Amino acid sequence: MIPFNFLNYEYVRGNACWTLGNLADNFMTLNNSDTDMIHEVSQEVLTSCLPAATIAAKDRQKTKYNAVRAIGSILNCLPLSMIEDVKFEIVIQESADALISLIIKSISKVR
Numbered sequence: 735m736i737p738f739n740f741l742n743y744e745y746v747r748g749n750a751c752w753t754l755g756n757l758a759d760n761f762m763t764l765n766n767s768d769t770d771m772i773h774e775v776s777q778e779v780l781t782s783c784l785p786a787a788t789i790a791a792k793d794r795q796k797t798k799y800n801a802v803r804a805i806g807s808i809l810n811c812l813p814l815s816m817i818e819d820v821k822f823e824i825v826i827q828e829s830a831d832a833l834i835s836l837i838i839k840s841i842s843k844v845r
Contacts, residue, residue: 744794744797747790747793747794747797748794748796748797748800750790751787751790751793751797751800751801751804752800754783754786754787754790754800754801754804755787755800755801755803755804755807757783757804758783758787758803758804758805758806758807758808758811759803759807761775761780761807761808761811762807762810762811764811765810765811772811772813773813775811777816777822780808780811780812780816781816781822781825783804783808784805784808784809784825784826784829785825785828785829787801787804787805787808787829788801788805788825788828788829788832790804791805791832791833791835791836792832798836801832801836802833802836802837805829805832805833806833808829809826809829809830809833812826
């Protein structure tokens with residue numbers, strides 16, 4: 735996966751974050767469905783999307799909206815076993831801090 739910081743063009747970063755927000759929305763749809771298909775999504779996918787969204791939350795205004803949407807959706811989909819796992823503690827805490835900071839600044843698009 736290409737590090738989010740590597741993408742130097744605003745247009746590309748904006749579209750990448752928009753896509754990340756859409757992916758996170760699909761995680762939410764899977765999480766809310768009766769099929770339990772969210773368990774088919776690997777922890778690596780969830781934990782690689784979360785830092786990318788957290789980094790995007792520090793970008794320009796338009797990118798922040800989609801980052802907030804992605805962070806909120808992904809955090810909502812995390813299984814309890816992952817939340818309690820010590821190796822994910824820092825990633826989850828940084829994402830939650832970014833989400834809270836952006837909500838306080840009234841940049842919210844969280845469901």
